[in-house]
């Protein structure tokens with residue numbers, strides 16, 4: 200499985216005319232080698248894979264990393280690359296979205312005759328296609344999040360603080376076997392729910408609030424991400440209307456998601472329905488994002504995306520409408536692209552809930 204990933208990466212190096220590739224993004228190192236620690240560099244040449252880390256991780260690397268030659272050294276890992284003469288001559292690709300300017304300056308000083316070529320998304324595009332093991336881990340994470348939604352939705356009531364619900368989410372996800380939250384849970388009620396990226400504040404939930412609950416967890420390094428919007432006491436008429444619009448937009452996008460379709464077009468399917476209902480300018484973000492070792496990864500589902508859907512991609516579909524001073528609604532599921540259609544992994548109910 201990891202050998203296939205390295206082979207696919209090597210084919211990409213050939214097509215990008217690279218003699219070797221320097222992996223510095225820790226999530227990509229995990230993807231390629233299985234290492235779960237926080238400090239390492241990986242060098243993939245045409246023939247070898249080198250894994251460099253510091254003495255703190257010597258044991259862990261020996262246990263986790265079987266695909267690469269493990270080298271352990273004190274001090275800077277770039278200097279270890281130089282000392283062990285790992286880099287071949289020619290063009291070396293680096294991850295321009297992850298390597299800092301100061302690290303690149305340092306590299307150029309250490310290897311004055313080497314050409315360092317910026318790349319973007321080389322590993323990420325491979326990682327967008329999930330194998331069965333990865334999908335299973337995501338399925339487990341989604342299952343925990345679904346269960347926890349059923350539990351915490353019962354806690355939503357007037358007088359309860361958003362932060363209390365957030366704490367309950369974190370606690371319950373861990374109790375159900377998650378390694379961690381995928382991100383700080385969002386619990387946004389009333390006017391707060393009109394901010395797509397609100398966090399959980401000390402605000403008390405009030406009657407007639409809409410409450411956006413957006414959270415996920417991590418299992419074996421892989422993430423889930425779920426949003427449901429529930430209503431307290433009663434549903435304001437306009438929010439009931441937009442709930443229906445979003446449910447339709449999401450269902451249409453799920454129906455339209457299949458291999459070969461562009462992500463831009465998929466975003467357009469949902470966006471058109473929301474626009475036709477008169478809420479186009481209140482749908483302020485993209486339709487969704489790939490999910491895996493990162494909460495946000497490829498593919499991107501937006502009007503600017505150049506990505507195309509392929510079998511094995513796992514992503515969210517999450518249209519939202521945010522009305523200033525009234526409140527917001529978002530519905531988000533994790534889906535997987537199969538041979539000729541898309542399957543929804545999230546099972547939490549999408550019926551309109553009034554607590």
Ligand code: ZN
Pocket residue numbers: 413414424425426531
């Ligand atoms: Zn989310």
Ligand code: ZN
Pocket residue numbers: 424488515517531
């Ligand atoms: Zn999301």
